[in-house]
Amino acid sequence: MAGPGAATAAAAGGTLDYETVALSDDGKTVTLLDQRQLPHTVTYVHLTTAVAVADAIRSMVVRGAPAIGATAAYGLAIGATAAAAGHPSDDAAFRDDLAAAASVLRASRPTAVNLEWALDRLLRLVTPADGGGGGGGAKQSSPAAVAAALTADARAIAREDVDINRRMGALGAALLPPAARILHHCNTGALATVGHGTALGVIRSAYAADPGVSVWVNETRPRLQGARLTAWELAAAGIPHTLAVDSAAAVLLRDGRVDAVTVGADRVAANGDTANKIGTLAVAISAGHYNVPFYVVAPASTVDLACATGAGIPVEERGAEEVTHPCGGGGTDGVAPPGTRVFNPAFDVTSASLITAIVTEEGVARPPFSESLPPLVAAAAAKVQR
Numbered sequence: 001m002a003g004p005g006a007a008t009a010a011a012a013g014g015t016l017d018y019e020t021v022a023l024s025d026d027g028k029t030v031t032l033l034d035q036r037q038l039p040h041t042v043t044y045v046h047l048t049t050a051v052a053v054a055d056a057i058r059s060m061v062v063r064g065a066p067a068i069g070a071t072a073a074y075g076l077a078i079g080a081t082a083a084a085a086g087h088p089s090d091d092a093a094f095r096d097d098l099a100a101a102a103s104v105l106r107a108s109r110p111t112a113v114n115l116e117w118a119l120d121r122l123l124r125l126v127t128p129a130d131g132g133g134g135g136g137g138a139k140q141s142s143p144a145a146v147a148a149a150l151t152a153d154a155r156a157i158a159r160e161d162v163d164i165n166r167r168m169g170a171l172g173a174a175l176l177p178p179a180a181r182i183l184h185h186c187n188t189g190a191l192a193t194v195g196h197g198t199a200l201g202v203i204r205s206a207y208a209a210d211p212g213v214s215v216w217v218n219e220t221r222p223r224l225q226g227a228r229l230t231a232w233e234l235a236a237a238g239i240p241h242t243l244a245v246d247s248a249a250a251v252l253l254r255d256g257r258v259d260a261v262t263v264g265a266d267r268v269a270a271n272g273d274t275a276n277k278i279g280t281l282a283v284a285i286s287a288g289h290y291n292v293p294f295y296v297v298a299p300a301s302t303v304d305l306a307c308a309t310g311a312g313i314p315v316e317e318r319g320a321e322e323v324t325h326p327c328g329g330g331g332t333d334g335v336a337p338p339g340t341r342v343f344n345p346a347f348d349v350t351s352a353s354l355i356t357a358i359v360t361e362e363g364v365a366r367p368p369f370s371e372s373l374p375p376l377v378a379a380a381a382a383k384v385q386r
């Protein structure tokens with residue numbers, strides 16, 4: 001049976017020359033590709049304060065758990081650099097400003113654990129005010145030294161992310177059959193990370209080894225990350241794909257037109273319950289019903305062992321306009337009568353019982369995830385250079 005690539009008019013295989021998130025050489029400016037304008041316009045925003053970076057995360061200029069983590073790290077780094085410049089020898093005032101920067105960034109979006117993971121990783125570098133132990137590095141002698149340490153580790157997070165994604169790509173691709181027809185939900189590509197992608201990174205890696213691979217792209221209402229972002233990435237990579245409405249996934253799975261499902265994650269609980277873009281649960285239920293493998297692809301930084309089950313994962317709810325207006329635009333082109341009440345959870349939680357395996361950079365976890373995940377998380381943590 002023809003896969004999704006049969007009718008694809010993917011752009012001739014070119015690659016996109018863009019960066020999702022970057023920090024200037026002087027460590028003072030965060031540059032983000034504005035994903036709200038894709039696929040029609042490639043435009044960048046240049047931000048110089050932690051508050052502006054937090055606003056960009058909240059408004060989804062940048063989105064995707066690993067990309068949010070790297071962006072938050074860069075946001076804290078520029079906040080520290082600005083605080084050090086403002087208080088070169090006033091340690092208390094510097095620490096107050098740093099804490100304020102971390103707080104506004106941490107509050108920007110609640111579900112993707114990579115955001116708090118990145119902030120906590122950087123803050124562990126800051127020697128306690130009493131000069132006690134901890135800090136993970138040499139005692140910093142000044143605000144400028146703290147800012148330099150945070151900036152270096154923020155750059156390390158970004159650098160490590162691409163390597164992590166390529167390793168997950170290889171591990172995930174090995175799970176797929178030849179000429180795999182893969183169903184993908186949302187966007188987990190280079191746009192959701194610093195590069196290559198997680199679940200879409202598996203697809204990139206699989207396609208590089210097997211040009212018979214093809215993709216069914218769930219449009220992913222309401223923010224349309226699939227239609228706007230995944231289709232854009234796959235077209236640029238020349239990977240055959242076909243866009244479908246979210247509710248068509250069950251039909252594709254029923255009719256044997258899907259060999260595997262790959263999705264990303266925003267937070268994986270210790271038992272393997274996984275928070276991901278709204279609509280993921282419905283796909284997982286259908287995949288389970290029709291016996292199609294359902295793979296979550298996520299770096300260890302997305303696993304939250306402090307969260308015992310999915311019931312503990314905070315699920316962000318977003319504004320009504322994202323549902324009532326295409327792409328959240330205002331104006332009079334609403335698809336519902338003005339004043340219609342809206343339920344708009346940005347994520348849902350898929351039970352571990354519906355997940356075939358969780359691909360991390362340290363290995364593939366299989367049920368029971370409460371046993372298979374901790375060693376992989378520990379292995380990843382041990383590699384964080386200090």
Ligand SMILES: CSC[C@H]1O[C@H](OP(=O)(O)O)[C@H](O)[C@@H]1O
Pocket residue numbers: 063064065066185186187188189192193197198199225263264265266275276277278346
């Ligand atoms: C590689 S993780 C991407 C992850 O993030 C997306 O959510 P959002 O676009 O709202 O940041 C979605 O859950 C993806 O699976």
